[in-house]
Every structure is written in C-alpha cells, then in structure tokens.
Amino acid sequence: MEQTLNPAQSQSLPSSSPSSSSESTETHPENASRRTSSPAPPLTPAAPSSRLWRPAAQRNLRNQWSNLSTYRQKWPSLSSAALSHASSLVNAHLSQRHFHIPFFKSFYVRLVLVNRYMKDMELGVLSNMPNIKQKACQKLFRQQEFHRSKLLSSYKSMVAVLVHMANTCRSMRCYLKGTTSSPLVQFSSCSENNNDSGDGGGVPVFTFWSISVYEKLAQELFQMFAWELNLKRLLVIELLSIRSEEAPEINELHWSDELYPGEFHDLSECNLYSGDPCEPVLPKFEGWKSDTSDQQPHHEVLQVYLTAWLADVNIDKYRVDEIFAVVGEEMHVALS
Template identity: 55%
Template structure:
C-alpha cells in the first residue's frame, strides 16, 4: 500500500477563525514555506544524528560487554607463561575495570546525544506554524514562529502551504515519525541502564532504580519529549510499538550472562520501535510536497 497522504487543505481544530487578509495571506505563504522547509530539513538532519549516535552507543556497549566478560572469566583463564608474575590477574582485572568505566561513560554520552536529538525533533515539530507579527492593521507585515494573539493559530485558516497540505497535515506526519523515536529512546534508556549496571562485584544494595537520573538534567529533557510522568515521578516505562501494555517492574541485573547481554546488543541494533520503511516514506513524501530533497 502507498503512503496515505493528508487531505488537501484540511482544516484542523487549531485553524484560525479569523483568517488573514488576502494581501497578508499572499505574504504569509512564502514565509510559511520557508519555515516549513527549514523545520523539515532539521528533522531529516536530526534523524541522521540519531543514526550516528545510536551506532556510536552500540559500539561502546559492545566493548563494555566484552570487557565485562573478560573480567568475569579472568579467574578461570589459563595464563601460561604469565602465571608466575605477581598480581597479574589483579592488575589485568583493574585495567579491564577502567576500560569498562571508559566505555560506560562514552555510552552514556551517546545516549545523552540521542535524547537531545529527540528533544530537537519535538521542538522542530512544534515550530511549523507561522504567525502574523503586528496584526492585519500593521503597515509592515512580519511573521514569527510564536504569537501572543490567541486568535492567530499560525495556519492562515488552514490553507495549503505549498500545493495540497495545510500546516496541520505536516504536523501530523511529524508527530507520527517522532512518536517512533520517542518509543525507541525509552527502550534504549532501559538498555543503557542495564549496561551501566553490570559489574563483576556482588551488589551491596545500590541496585538500579528506574526513577534515577542517568545524567544531570535528564528528566527535564525527557519532560520536553513527554517521556516523563509527573504522576509517578519517573520516566515513562518502555514499551513496544503498537503495544498498549507497559513492561513489568524493572529490576537491574548486575551480573547477566553472555546470552542476555547478546540479546541486549541485538535489541539495540534492531531498533524495533523504528519502522524504517515508514520513516523513509514520510521523509520522501514530505520532500516531494515542499520541493526539497530530504535525506
């Protein structure tokens, strides 16, 4: 089936009950077109940033897992000619531990970049409207991405911005696309938390808690993406696309076996909440409508 396109010039619930004058409308459309191209170019660029950050995070997660497993099996390793060297196992384990810390830090940094990507996507999707600045009676017509006039909803009464689609049509496609990235970000937060929790040491009560921030300011970023609950005071629980039920109570496993860690890495790689074909469709069909190639 082909990509369902938004209905031409469909009026949204946010359409202005007081459309602009004909002269202002003629000036509004070029300004709205420039803004729409700008916001969708940003979204396409953020998508590429996501791919880069996700790939970097997976690389560090894989290295972290390999280092952890080396530490875990160090006591059982045959050292050959090195067995008589004083404290060789202890020194090797310490170096591996420092490597694990390094890759954990890099993994967290990449996750933070991914959060920033989704925040920026949300901001771009909320900046697609073009508001008249100064009012219809002003001798000079200017436009802005925000307005203090509650009567102006920034869509010129729901008219088409380019050939067929109103601003609300573009917003709906952006919402569909960004929703997938939100779900995937939430799932990746769970995986990051699990990776950062693994340790060869027996846990002393400081077990992973879903309501803990992974980095300073994380909850503020998640709020901007609507991924934080003010009712439960914690990030929304991860779930899979098209599933309504949340995952069960989350408990960190500090000493997972090789098979579990392999599942974590595979899940990260699969990006199960991102329908890549649909994302490509949305980017392509929007590019056609705004007459810009979006990669």
C-alpha cells in the same frame, strides 16, 4: 513594502460608513442586520499579511523539515556509537564467567580475559616488575569505566536529538509577529496572539496539504524515535548496572533514577516523563509495561539486549523513508 489590499479582500471587510459603498445591499436594513448578527470568522492574517503568509509558511516548513531530516541522519551514528560501547561492557562482563566467547569477541575482551586469568599466569621476566598484576587490573577497570561513561554520553546525545525533533514538530506553524498595523510585516513560529491559529485558515501551503497534515506526519515520525529512545533507556539502565566480581561496588540503577543531570527535563520536552508517578514513561509493547529486574542478566539476555539495540525495533525505516519522500514531493524539495 506595499500594503494595498486585493479587491476580494477589500470587499470582505465591513464598511465603516454607509456612504462608503454605492451598492444597494450595503444600505438595506436586512443585509445590515445579517452582517451584525453573523458570528465573527476565525482570525486569519490580515492584508497585506494574508498575501505574505503563504511564502513565509513555505519557507518555515522547508526549514523545519530540513531540520528533521538532519536529526534523522544523526540518529544512526549516535546509536551505533552507543552500541559499540555497550558491546564492550557486555564482553567485559561475559568474560568473567566464560573463557571462550565466539559472539562479540574483540580486543577489549582479550584484555579482560588477561585480567581474569592473571593470577594463574606465568609472566617470566616480567614477574620481577613491581605490582605488574595490580597495575594491569587497574588499567582494565579504567577501560571498563571509559566504555560505561561513553555509553551514557551517547545516550545523552540521542536524547538531545529527540528534544530537537520535538521542538521542530512544534514549530511547523507560521504566526503573524507584531500587529497588523505595523508597516513591516513579519512572521514567527511562536504565537503572540491567542486568536492566530498559525495555519492560514487551513489553506494549502504548497499544493494540496494544509499545515495540519505536515504536523501529523512529523508527529508520526517523532513518535517512532521517542518509543525507540524509551526502549534504549531501559537497555542503558540494564547495561550500566552490570556488576563483576572485580567491581562489585557498581551501583544498581533503577527506572526512576535520573541518569544524568537534567535528563528528566529533557524527557519532559519529549513527553516521556510522567508527573504521576514522577518517573519516566515506561516502554510499552502492546499494553505490556516493561520493568527492570534486580537480578544480573544472563549472557543470552545480554546478547538479546544488544541485538534489540541494533534492530531499532520501534522505528519503521520504510515508513520513515516514505514520509520524507511524500513531504519532499509536496514541497518540491529533496529531503535525503
């Protein structure tokens, strides 16, 4: 790799010897005093790394925004799967009290209704089968536990996606790897020098925008999904805490409970865990803090929970599309 310096870059470096330049300004005492007394400029990649920084930064930004686009596309499918399992839980709970449920009606609802009215049903020749009612009830309970575990698993997958988004937002900058005297110039998204800002001195990476602009847009995007995950965590706690007459032993969950091993660590990566008090950050709606209730929710409230989950109320889909469109236009790539 050639390490020759650009002429402009060579002139900006201080001379190590007065005889190295024939220009009168180099030997004038006032100019020498001005050079020694002026503050040192911020560290930027040294030549030839200064010439190679921009292509490396461009590749890094394209990769990171491509990753963000991938994580954004995973979110709807994970959210839809979680909603499906949440609907099954709600249907099972509502069927304990109401025979006719026109909303969220499904095959699983009919199974639970059979369980509800099994005691009064005439089974005909099936009555001679030993413990048929108990076996049917046990199967229905296993189905309910299946959807409960699947809902939690879907939530865990959504947290994992948000963690990846957070790490991607922190990897926009391009830092010099190793020392400037190394014969092989390499770059990394992790800083090895506190004096290296990783933004090339604020120069445009592609056409107009510096790295800080990309970081602000990525943070805006991430924050919408973080707020939405925080709200969905509240809904998951409420839905997992639903109890029925046939299963009163279900433990009630609270906001400060860890829903799965390592959840608090994952939330910390997303700035959704507070050290004081030691619990996840509560969802906020224009300054009002949400909290869980000790009472079992009514069916109208449960339907609102499912509707709120479906709506992704904290994610402005038009703004998300706009962010990816303008970033893709600036980088000359298509971010679908």
